[in-house]
Amino acid sequence: MHYPDSQRHEALADQTIAQLRAEVETLRGQLAVLRHALAAAEAPWVDGEATALVEANGALVLSALHAAEVAESAMGELGELTKTSQRDVLTGTPNRALMLDRLEHAIAMARRRGTRMALLFVDLDRFKQINDSLGHAIGDEVLCLVTRRLESVIRESDTVSRHGGDEFLVLLAEVTHATDAALIAAKMLLAVGEPGPDSLPTVSASVGIAIYPEDGQEPAVLIANADAAMYRSKGQRRGGFAFHADPAD
Secondary structure, three states, rough: OHHHHHHHHHHHHHHHHHHHHHHHHHHHHHHHHHHHHHHHHHHOOOOOOOHHHHHHHHHHHHHHHHHHHHHHHHHHHHHHHHHHEEEEOOOOOOHHHHHHHHHHHHHHHHHHHHOEEEEEEEEEOOOOHHHHHOHHHHHHHHHHHHHHHHOOOOOOEOOOOOOEOOEEEEEEEEOOHHHHHHHHHHHHHHHHHOOOOOOOOOOOOEEEEEOOOOOOOOOOHHHHHHHHHHHHOOOOOOOOEEOOOOOOO
């Protein structure tokens, strides 16, 4: 489930970025013309002709400087909007598109190095009851708290992403053995289940684990298999984790 507000914000950000990119390209074209003219104005002349030409083109010089300032400002704004459009509106974690990019990169790196990586699918237990009984504002606070707790137990090379609703993906960029992923999953479950502030309810989560290359070699396959493992874990007992396949010895 993907929140409608998040989709609207992402669509608006994409539209604004496209407009800014078009404006920047126009400004770049104008700058190229102005710089060419300025270069010609600075060419050596005799009998004071160079000074007269530069003075005559004073407005041109000012226009070039202004265009450069506008282009620089637009590029800065474009960079900030690009960063924002790649983040989940509520939690600030990478959105689906950015997470897929990182997952593809991790798979490519593991393939080249002949190593393993893991994908964890985290789903909060009975989260709908929190929204229904306490309201969406409290639910949003819980999601933000859970995000910070998940991030607190991962390594610098790993990534937490809100997949939608109360679902999260956790990318472990490299693992030596499946037990590495199990250890992090256990730490996550402990962190998520800790009592929160008095205003927030205590929650638990269920985790599914898929390992590359055993459980899939493409992002969509790994996500689907981690999701299936999560549901198996939830069916066995809430607040636990399960592998998509039995870890190799």
